[in-house]
Amino acid sequence: MTTSRTAARLSRILSMIPWLIANEGATVDEVCSRFGYTEGNLVRDINTVMVCGLPGYGPGDLMYAYIDGDEVGVEMADYFANAPRPTAAEALTMLASALTVAGSGLGNPALDSAIEKLSAALLPETESGIDIDTGAQPEFVGPLTKAASSHHTATIVHTGLADGVRKERVVEPWSVFSSLGNWYMTGWCRLAEGERVFRIDRINSVVVNDETFDPPETTPEPEVHYTPSEDDVHATIDLKPGARWVLDYYPVDVIEEYATKTRIRFAASEPGVAARLLLRLGSNATLVEGTEVREAVEELGRAILTRYGA
């Protein structure tokens, strides 16, 4: 996460030098693939290193860096024998990424042992200084990820969040991702004939088929997004301070912020999604606009009161 180009370039040089010191006779190819260099950029950086060193800056003071045929080397640079310690940002990102994947049930023994070594190197004396729980549902995350990487279609039974309707669908899984504590699969749904995002914990069963599919060249960014369409149901809702958490959990537009309320615009494919949210919020939210949603709130609300005999 180094932000400037200069710092990024310097960081790579200071990481490469220790490795070259420890690995005599390294080849150009090896160094390029290990440190992500093109040959031209490696030559440029080696030429930079060879004119640097300690005060005096004579032949005995400068580092001895060379590319000789296929071989790369740096000598007389003992003060750079260790790579710079990762910054707090780099350490956190690295550990958090590794723990996220390990926690998803998709890690492997190599990742586990890497996490152990990293924790020892980056977190002296604070072994549980970081704790990641991605709320994994490994039961279907695993098979769907495998189907996505081998381009096999899957037959899933999924229950809609809004209407509670259970449907069998054949999908072409593109990717699996975790966001806001839930796991999702994105892909092409043959039943809907469109791109869809499914919450994996709303999936009741998964069968990976023998049939394969051609994945699109570029898949959409893995994020929970709601793509507005013309058939959408809209609602304008005022949230009291006690209901502001909605902004963190639903993709909504904030229209206006007042001292005592926040006015949002909510779009969904079904009025039921907004209605259930409004019921949940009770008097902490007021529906300002949205006829279909108002009808759905009435219907669901009356049904609940009937059940309670109220």
Added chain:
Amino acid sequence: MRNVIERLLNLLAFLLTVERPVDADEIRRTVAGYADKTDDAFHRMFERDKKQLKELGVPLELRYIDVWEIDQGYVVDPDQYGIADPELTDEERAALALAANVVRVGGQPAGPEALFKLGGLAWQGGGAPLGADLGGDIEGAVELFDAIRSRRRIRFTYHGSKRRLDPYTIARRRGHWYLLGRTDGEIKVFRVDRISGIVAGEEGAFERPTDFDPSIELDLHPWEGGPDPEQTATVRFDPEVAWWAARILKEPHEPGETLETTMRVGHRDAFVGFITSFGPDAEVVAPPELRDMVIDRVRGALGE
């Protein structure tokens, strides 16, 4: 840029080998790249260079040069600067590279610099069909993570009030970063994106208990931990939603059957919200006051 890189390499080599604090004047006279500059140009250049080194993670510090504590000079402690090779195998580095590639931070994959520092990459694959986002609030998390690593006591503002804390753990749950630590003898939990104005104190200011377990505080359901006196509710879920409730509550359940179970309630508001979101397919059987709260909630939504 070549001159900048050369000058920074020379500066760092000098600071790592000089073994005493050196002031800006000595650096200017000694390190190649600073000669022939006006005072102003040198100071601007030196400020930029210090910033670059810090961005890279170089522990550049000011210390007194003399026993009278009058003049200060710059020091880089070689032990603080370098990381011993963690001796990762090719498989381990490949696994880390894959993890770094699939996990996004505020929408961006992390750069490769951290892996370069740990011995380079060992994986050249393209995008993997797995992704996770660590969210946009990583900036605050980084500052707190640093305080945890170096055991610095912190002060900060939370929902408008001032807090002080011995930070123990940074944790990620349900899409958010949380900070856990001890204040006035109690373990407290804070959401990182609501923390502002962090001021960190001296390094090594407290001892962290070795048996601290953050999951005790974090892994309660929202309706379990809370401000209300603890009580038990009996709840019934109809067959169409029972599988979903069973999954959330981690209860055994046969497909097609009703789920009747008890729930621990310490936060009535969250409990009522959870039950109401099932619409007419779930019902609080007992106690009566929680039933009444559901009815009030629905009436509130109906504007009655």
